[in-house]
Amino acid sequence: MGNFLRRLDRALARSEEFFLATALGFMALVVFCDFALRETVNESWVWAKELAAFLMVWVGFVGASLAAHRGRHLVLRAGERIFSARLRKWTSPVSSLLTAALCFHLAWLGIAYVTETQAMGERSLTLGIPLWMVQAVIPFAFTTVGLRFLGAGLGILEALPTSDPEGTHNPPTGLKETG
Amino acid sequence: MIAGWLVVLVALLCLLLGVPLFGVVALLTLGLIHFLGDGFLQEIVGDMFNAVNKDILLAIPFFIVAGQVMTEGTIALRIIRVARAWLGWMPAGLAITAVGACVFFAAISGSSPVTLIAIGSALFPALTREGYRENFSLGLLPAAGSLGILIPPSIPMILYAISVSTPERPVAVGDLFLAGVLPGLMIAGVLCVYSIGMEGLKAKVRFDAVEARASLKAGFWSLMLPVLILGSIYSGFATPTEAAALGVVYALVVELWVHRDLRIRAVPKVLVEGALSMGTLFLLIVLAMALNQFLALERIPQQLAEGMQSLVSNKVAFALLVNIFLLVVGCFMDVLSAILILGPILVPMAMAYGFDPVHFGIIFIVNLEIGYLTPPMGMNLFVASSVFKRPLEQVVMASLPFVGLMIGCLALITWLPEISLWLGRFLE
Numbered sequence: 069m070g071n072f073l074r075r076l077d078r079a080l081a082r083s084e085e086f087f088l089a090t091a092l093g094f095m096a097l098v099v100f101c102d103f104a105l106r107e108t109v110n111e112s113w114v115w116a117k118e119l120a121a122f123l124m125v126w127v128g129f130v131g132a133s134l135a136a137h138r139g140r141h142l143v144l145r146a147g148e149r150i151f152s153a154r155l156r157k158w159t160s161p162v163s164s165l166l167t168a169a170l171c172f173h174l175a176w177l178g179i180a181y182v183t184e185t186q187a188m189g190e191r192s193l194t195l196g197i198p199l200w201m202v203q204a205v206i207p208f209a210f211t212t213v214g215l216r217f218l219g220a221g222l223g224i225l226e227a228l229p230t231s232d233p234e235g236t237h238n239p240p241t242g243l244k245e246t247g
Numbered sequence: 248m249i250a251g252w253l254v255v256l257v258a259l260l261c262l263l264l265g266v267p268l269f270g271v272v273a274l275l276t277l278g279l280i281h282f283l284g285d286g287f288l289q290e291i292v293g294d295m296f297n298a299v300n301k302d303i304l305l306a307i308p309f310f311i312v313a314g315q316v317m318t319e320g321t322i323a324l325r326i327i328r329v330a331r332a333w334l335g336w337m338p339a340g341l342a343i344t345a346v347g348a349c350v351f352f353a354a355i356s357g358s359s360p361v362t363l364i365a366i367g368s369a370l371f372p373a374l375t376r377e378g379y380r381e382n383f384s385l386g387l388l389p390a391a392g393s394l395g396i397l398i399p400p401s402i403p404m405i406l407y408a409i410s411v412s413t414p415e416r417p418v419a420v421g422d423l424f425l426a427g428v429l430p431g432l433m434i435a436g437v438l439c440v441y442s443i444g445m446e447g448l449k450a451k452v453r454f455d456a457v458e459a460r461a462s463l464k465a466g467f468w469s470l471m472l473p474v475l476i477l478g479s480i481y482s483g484f485a486t487p488t489e490a491a492a493l494g495v496v497y498a499l500v501v502e503l504w505v506h507r508d509l510r511i512r513a514v515p516k517v518l519v520e521g522a523l524s525m526g527t528l529f530l531l532i533v534l535a536m537a538l539n540q541f542l543a544l545e546r547i548p549q550q551l552a553e554g555m556q557s558l559v560s561n562k563v564a565f566a567l568l569v570n571i572f573l574l575v576v577g578c579f580m581d582v583l584s585a586i587l588i589l590g591p592i593l594v595p596m597a598m599a600y601g602f603d604p605v606h607f608g609i610i611f612i613v614n615l616e617i618g619y620l621t622p623p624m625g626m627n628l629f630v631a632s633s634v635f636k637r638p639l640e641q642v643v644m645a646s647l648p649f650v651g652l653m654i655g656c657l658a659l660i661t662w663l664p665e666i667s668l669w670l671g672r673f674l675e
Contacts, residue, residue, distance in 0.1 A: 088522035089515035096309055099492035103485055117302055124305050125296070128533075131526020132269075134519075140527045141267040142584060150263060163265040170273045174292075181292035203296055213530070 070224050077219065080212065081137040084130050091130075095123045115194045122192070122202045129209035136216040164221030171214030178207030254278030268584050269530035276538040284541055291537045298536030299529070302488050303409060303420060307528070309491030310400050312521035314356040316498035317472055319509050319517070323365035325466040326351045332462040336454040341377050342387060342442035345370045349391035350435050353398040354473035359619050360630045363392030371635050379446050382645040385637060389627035390649035391438055393619040396582060397612055398431040399424035400476055400491070403582050406532070407608045410539065410587050411594040420487045421480050422605045425674065426667040430609055433666060434656045441652055468501045481674060528583055535587040548595040555596050562600045566661050569593065570614060574654075577618020581626070585615055602664075609667040613657045620646045620653070 102116035135141055151159055186200040258275045262268075280288055330347035337343050348366045356362055367388040374384040396403045404423040412418045463470075476494050479485040485493060502509040509517075542548060559565050576585050590611065597607040619627040622643050632639040660666050 085515075085519045088526075089518040092308055092312065092518045092522045093514075095305060096312070096492045096495040099305065099309075099489055100496045103489040103493065107484060120305055121300050121302055124308075125299055127308065127522050128299060128304075128525055128529035131522040131524075132529045133526070134523055135526040138523065140523060141269060142527065142531065142581060143265055143267045144262050144579065156265075159264050163261070163270075166261060166264070167266050167270040170270050170277070173277065174273060177289050178292050181289050184289070202300075203292075206292055206295065209530075 073224050081134060084134045087130055088127055091123050091127050095120045118192055118194045125202055126205045129205045133209045133212040136213040161221045164217045168214045168218040168221055171210045175207045175210035175214060178210055182207060250282035251279060254282060269534055272531060272534040272538055276534055280541055294537040294540045295533035299533050306405055306488040306491040307402055308521045308525040309495050310357050310402060311524045312518060313494035313498040315517050315520060316502050318356050318361060318365055319502060321508055322469045323369055325469050327369055328462040329466040332459040335452040338447035339442040339449055340452060341374055342446055343439045345388060346391045346435050346438045349394055350398060353395040357395060357400050357402055359393045359395035360626050362395040363389055363627050363630050364634055367392060368634050378449060383445055385642050385645035386649045389620055389631045389646055393616045393627055394431050394435060396616055397427045399427050401427060403586055403612055406583055406586050407590055410590045411604060418604050422671050423608050425671040426605050426609050429666050429670055430613060430660050434653060437652055437656055468505050472497060531584060531587055539591040548592050551592060552596040552599040556599055565600045570661060573614035574617060577615045578621045579624050582615040603668060606664040606667045610661050613660055617650060617653050620650050
C-alpha cells in the first residue's frame with residue numbers, strides 16, 4: 069500500500085512538473101509576444117494579460133503542490149533548537165498532520181466557493197471562460213498539498229518543510245549540463 | 248478580543264512546532280475571521296483568488312527564470328573578468344573586484360545566496376591566494392552577496408509592492424527598483440572603502456586597456472540583461488512584468504545560442520525550478536493577502552498605528568524602534584515571509600510618522616538584508632560556511648565588522664530619505 073501511494077505521488081509530481089514547465093514557458097511567450105507586437109506593429113492581444121494571469125494562478129497553486137512533494141515549504145527552524153531530538157520525533161508528525169487538516173479545511177472552503185461561482189455563471193472579461201474553471205485549482209492544490217502532508221505525518225511520504233527558501237542547500241539536479 | 252489573542256498564541260505555538268509558515272498564516276486567517284470577523288470563511292477563497300489574479304505577480308517567476316538561465320554556466324566568470332579588468336588596478340583591487348562583481352551579478356540574479364555562491368566560490372580562493380586575511384574575505388563576500396535583494400530587479404521589492412499597495416496608496420515596483428539603486432551603490436562603496444582601509448597594501452594589477460576591452464566583449468551579453476530590463480521599464484516601453492518576460496526570452500537566446508552554456512533539454516528543468524520557487528511562496532502570498540484583506544477591513548493596522556503613536560510620538564524614536572524590531576525579525580525570519588506578513592502592518596504605522604512608503608520599503612529591505620548576515624537564521628552565513636568550508640562560528644565572527652558597517656549605512660538610509668528617493672525624482 070505504502071509503495072503504491074509513493075508511486076502515485078511520484079506520478080502526480082511528474083505530471084505537475086510537465087504542466088509547470090509548459091505553462092510557465094507559454095506564459096512568458098504570450099507576454100513577450102504581446103509586448104513585441106505592441107511595440108513593432110502597434111497591435112495588441114487584448115486577451116494576453118488575462119490568459120497569463122489565469123495561468124499564473126494555476127502555476128502558483130500547482131507549484132505549491134509540487135513544493136509539498138519536494139519538501140520546499142518554508143518553516144521556522146527555531147523549534148529544532150527548543151525541542152530535543154526525542155521530542156521532535158513527536159512534533160514533526162503532529163505539525164504535518166495539523167498542516168494537512170488546515171489544507172483539507174481550505175480545500176473544502178474552496179469547493180464551496182467554486183460551486184457558488186459556477187452556479188452564478190461568472191465569466192472572465194476578455195476570454196469569456198467560466199471563472200470556476202480557473203478557481204478550481206484552489207481546492208485541487210489544497211487537497212494534494214494536504215494529502216502530501218498527511219502522508220508525511222503518517223510516515224508514508226517524505227514532505228519535510230524547509231527553512232531554505234531558495235533551495236540553496238539542495239540545488240536542483242540536471243541543471244549542470246553546460247557545454 | 249481574548250479569542251483573537253488566543254488565536255495568535257496558538258499560531259505562535261504551531262510556528263514553533265514546525266508547521267510551515269503558510270499553515271500558520273492559514274490558521275491565523277481562519278481563526279481571526281471566525282472569532283473577530285463575520286465568520287464567513289468561504290470569502291477567504293475569493294480574497295485569495297482576487298489577490299493573485301494580478302499581472303504584476305507574473306514578474307516574480309519570470310525574473311527567477313531569467314536569473315536562473317543566465318546564472319547557469321560561465322556568466323559568473325565573465326562578470327568577474329570584467330570587474331577584475333576595470334576595478335583590479337585600485338588598492339585592495341581583488342576585494343573591490345569582488346564587490347563590483349557582486350553588484351553586477353545581483354542585477355542579473357536578484358538573489359543574495361545565489362550571488363554569494365556564484366561570485367564567492369570563484370573569488371574566495373583567489374583572495375586567499377593573493378594574501379588577503381581569511382577572516383576579511385569570509386566577512387566581505389557574504390556582505391557583498393547580500394546586495395542581491397537591494398539592487399534591482401529584486402523579488403522582495405515586487406512582493407513589498409504587492410503586499411502594501413492599496414487602491415488609495417499604490418506603491419509602484421518601478422519606483423522601488425529605482426529607490427534601491429543608490430543605497431545599493433552606497434553600501435557597495437562603503438565596503439570598498441573599508442577594504443582599502445584594511446587591505447589597501449595588497450598587490451594590485453596594472454590597468455590593461457586591451458584586457459579591459461576583451462573582458463567587456465566576453466561579458467557584453469550578460470551585462471546587457473539588467474540594462475535591457477531596467478531600460479525597458481524606465482523608458483516607458485514595458486511594464487515590469489513585460490520587462491521580466493523580455494528578460495526570460497533574452498536570457499534563453501543568449502545562453503542557448505550565444506554563450507552556448509545551456510542545452511535546450513535543460514530548459515524545462517529551469518522552468519520547473521522557477522515555478523517551484525514561486526510555488527514555495529504562493530500559498531504564503533495568497534493566505535497573507537487574505538489575512539491582510541481582513542486586517543484592513545477591521546482597520547487593525549490603523550489601530551496599531553494609533554496605539555504606537557500614543558506610545559511613541561517622536562519620528563526618530565519610531566525609526567529607531569522599527570529598525571531594531573526589523574533587525575531582530577531578520578535574525579529569525581526569511582526576507583519574503585517577513586515582507587508579506589509584516590509589511591501591511593508596519594507601512595501604515597510608518598506613514599503615520601511621515602515616512603514615504605517607497606523610502607520605508609528600502610529601510611525594510613536593508614534591515615532584512617542585514618538579517619542574511621546575522622545568526623541564527625542568516626542564510627548567507629550558512630551558505631558561506633558550506634561553500635567556503637569554514638566553521639559557522641568563524642564566518643559569524645568574520646561578518647561582524649561588516650554587519651556594523653551595514654547598520655551604519657542603514658542609519659544613513661533611514662535618516663536621509665533622499666538617498667532612496669532622489670534618483671526617482673531626478674528621472675521624473
